[in-house]
Amino acid sequence: MDVSHILDRLNDPQREAVTASGGHHLVLAGAGSGKTRVLVHRIAWLIEVEQVPGWNILAVTFTNKAAREMRSRIDELLTIPSGAMWVGTFHGLAHRLLRSHWKEAGLSQGFQIMDSDDQFRLIKRILKSLDLDDSRWPPRQVQWFINAQKDEGRRPKHIDDCDDFFQKQMIRIYQEYEDACKRGGVVDFAELLLRSHELWLNNPELLEHYRKRFSHILVDEFQDSNSIQYAWIRLLVGTHNLLFVVGDDDQSIYGWRGARVENILNFQSDYPGSSLIKLEQNYRSSGNILKAANSIIEHNPTRLGKNLWTEDGAGEPVHLYSAFNEVDEARFVIGRIQEQIEQGKQRSEIAILYRTSAQSRLFEEALIQTSIPYRVYGGMRFFERAEVKDALAYVRLINHQHDDVAFERAVNQPPRGIGPRTLDAIRQHAREFSCSMWQASVELKQGGDMQARAANAIQHFIDLIEDNRSADDDLPFHEDISRIIAISGLRDHFQKSRDGKGQDRIENLDEVINAARQFINHEDELLSDLDAFLAHASLEAGENQGQEYEECVQLMTLHSAKGLEFPVVFIGGLEEGLFPHRMSADDPERLEEERRLCYVGMTRAMQQLTLSHAESRRLHGSESYPLPSRYLREIPHQYLLEVRSTPQISRPYAPAAQSNSEGQFHLGQQVTHPKFGEGVILNSEGEGSTARVQVNFADTGVKWLVVNYANLS
Ligand code: ATP
Ligand code: MG
Numbered sequence: 001m002d003v004s005h006i007l008d009r010l011n012d013p014q015r016e017a018v019t020a021s022g023g024h025h026l027v028l029a030g031a032g033s034g035k036t037r038v039l040v041h042r043i044a045w046l047i048e049v050e051q052v053p054g055w056n057i058l059a060v061t062f063t064n065k066a067a068r069e070m071r072s073r074i075d076e077l078l079t080i081p082s083g084a085m086w087v088g089t090f091h092g093l094a095h096r097l098l099r100s101h102w103k104e105a106g107l108s109q110g111f112q113i114m115d116s117d118d119q120f121r122l123i124k125r126i127l128k129s130l131d132l133d134d135s136r137w138p139p140r141q142v143q144w145f146i147n148a149q150k151d152e153g154r155r156p157k158h159i160d161d162c163d164d165f166f167q168k169q170m171i172r173i174y175q176e177y178e179d180a181c182k183r184g185g186v187v188d189f190a191e192l193l194l195r196s197h198e199l200w201l202n203n204p205e206l207l208e209h210y211r212k213r214f215s216h217i218l219v220d221e222f223q224d225s226n227s228i229q230y231a232w233i234r235l236l237v238g239t240h241n242l243l244f245v246v247g248d249d250d251q252s253i254y255g256w257r258g259a260r261v262e263n264i265l266n267f268q269s270d271y272p273g274s275s276l277i278k279l280e281q282n283y284r285s286s287g288n289i290l291k292a293a294n295s296i297i298e299h300n301p302t303r304l305g306k307n308l309w310t311e312d313g314a315g316e317p318v319h320l321y322s323a324f325n326e327v328d329e330a331r332f333v334i335g336r337i338q339e340q341i342e343q344g345k346q347r348s349e350i351a352i353l354y355r356t357s358a359q360s361r362l363f364e365e366a367l368i369q370t371s372i373p374y375r376v377y378g379g380m381r382f383f384e385r386a387e388v389k390d391a392l393a394y395v396r397l398i399n400h401q402h403d404d405v406a407f408e409r410a411v412n413q414p415p416r417g418i419g420p421r422t423l424d425a426i427r428q429h430a431r432e433f434s435c436s437m438w439q440a441s442v443e444l445k446q447g448g449d450m451q452a453r454a455a456n457a458i459q460h461f462i463d464l465i466e467d468n469r470s471a472d473d474d475l476p477f478h479e480d481i482s483r484i485i486a487i488s489g490l491r492d493h494f495q496k497s498r499d500g501k502g503q504d505r506i507e508n509l510d511e512v513i514n515a516a517r518q519f520i521n522h523e524d525e526l527l528s529d530l531d532a533f534l535a536h537a538s539l540e541a542g543e544n545q546g547q548e549y550e551e552c553v554q555l556m557t558l559h560s561a562k563g564l565e566f567p568v569v570f571i572g573g574l575e576e577g578l579f580p581h582r583m584s585a586d587d588p589e590r591l592e593e594e595r596r597l598c599y600v601g602m603t604r605a606m607q608q609l610t611l612s613h614a615e616s617r618r619l620h621g622s623e624s625y626p627l628p629s630r631y632l633r634e635i636p637h638q639y640l641l642e643v644r645s646t647p648q649i650s651r652p653y654a655p656a657a658q659s660n661s662e663g664q665f666h667l668g669q670q671v672t673h674p675k676f677g678e679g680v681i682l683n684s685e686g687e688g689s690t691a692r693v694q695v696n697f698a699d700t701g702v703k704w705l706v707v708n709y710a711n712l713s
Contacts, residue, residue: 006044017277018042024274026267027246030308031603032284035246039220044077054083058214062221066563090229094196099526105199108185110400113538118405119188126176145170150190151226151258183436184404193228200235211238222247226258249304250297253597282308284565286315289609292639293602299634300592317641319610326617333570334366340568351554351566353601355579360555377556383537387505391512394488395481398468402436414493417457477530478516485509558601569605574613575626576668598631624680627668665693671712
């Protein structure tokens, strides 16, 4: 058999990994060394040479975009059809399992997926119903707690309350939340994984079925799997199936969301006899870029240590721009992009990466001014926009009356005179009788327990939903959606809105119909087109803006750039407090993760990498004067070229960190004063008991303070 199409253009260790026989295998290798390529070629090898039916293969990747790309690359390589292989993200695959076995999983047939915004709202409502004060029990913190428990595979009953009041209360909220999800027939993202893990644990015959089916399991980006994902895979592998994972400990960037890099470190002891294959040649980046990235990651003390090299020439040095402020930074970056495009670069070959999604706005504005098409990944994404969610809430509610999240959203949007008191009564009734809010409103209305005006308004709403339930099955579902949007009253409502965004919002409503029209249902054996579309809207939010490879400049957070590559890359905001982020400043582990994020970002670049920082930046409503990021200092000079120097900072990549005599404070540092609140250190002088610092406070402006008395933290 001619297998050259699978093995050509692979180096020796890559070939070893692709053709490895029997056993479990771990490919541990740095950025751009061909891990994903090896995974794709291995699947082709299994199908064509080892004659494993596609049916027996399960491949997990990190994003839906990566999954789509993986499938198309496999199909390109294969000379025979790949068959019914399962390729997807952990969440996508878990969702698929739960749809097939909703009954065994203890779910309702039409269960709906809640995204994190819906989850947040639900938690807020639960806190209110429990009479818990938002300020003592911040909903974000509760959300974090619940998701972290689920990621670790814990239900309320599994958590030790440690006889601690706080812990007890959190467990109680978690339990209430679970009850509410059950009543409303909704599941959150973490639930998808936990529930499908339990599905297998509680149904041995089902587990056996899937174990028999998936003899080959392959996982990309393994370093970012969390506990429950790891357990899920382990369960499926059992004693007979074969596991092939690829990953890079230096690119583990989701620790803050429960990912455990230990999974990669423990792989060999958890799977005794597994082989370890290392790849060291980088095929992506030119020499200077790779060396600069290597020298940054070397500053992390805890790493397995790898040595990446490239055959490529040195290429251009890494460019560094010190901007006057954030507006200047955006102007510079977009100016460079214009030049690149004029010199013949495709727009889609250019990416702007940043640490926090709020940074995209200025780049977006500058792009709009210069009429360069762009696309934001991971920002305010289409399916996350309020008006889109409003419209889909109607669609959900008309099709699944017991979806409380949809009910809450639609019931008074547009406003129809259903006030907070009425809603409270409905919630109360729903809780008391363990029923959905829909049912509660019908019962309350019938029981005559409502004031006339409220009762009228509720009746109107009930009629609106009821009258539109019977869909004409012969119509394509996008026409259904179009009809539902038309009756919702949203269009009129936005038409009248005075926030200047009405037209935009109406266009987005039209775009929902377009999205439905273009939607292809890949799950048609499991789900109706409409339900598949709703699941897609929740699950794949953000990956549906414009066309996949439309000619657009690509904007995204560093986190969402994982696994991707671009010829030209800009990374903005390399400033202390922003990158590394101030939230990580006090935690050595988080700081290491920030540095890995920097490594991930830099290694996305193939030919050109430009880093920038601003000397002043408005952050959270106040002016700050951040120091250049430590990462800039960690790059040896020979790989860097400063594009413009400014008088204030002559060598931004090696600034002397000024500190007072105690070495406690430094310029640009965020501090808190008991009375003046939060501020940033601008200047310092003196020593010992006379040491003073100048602080720019967000609320009260600039002040000099004596360190010994100021009680700064
Ligand atoms: P990351 O860690 O960022 O996910 P990776 O290890 O998965 O990176 P790939 O994306 O698979 O790396 O490969 C990086 C680039 O190098 C791709 O453009 C790929 O096509 C190319 N490449 C990989 N191996 C080879 C090879 N043997 N010959 C030529 N090009 C290669
Ligand atoms: Mg990869």
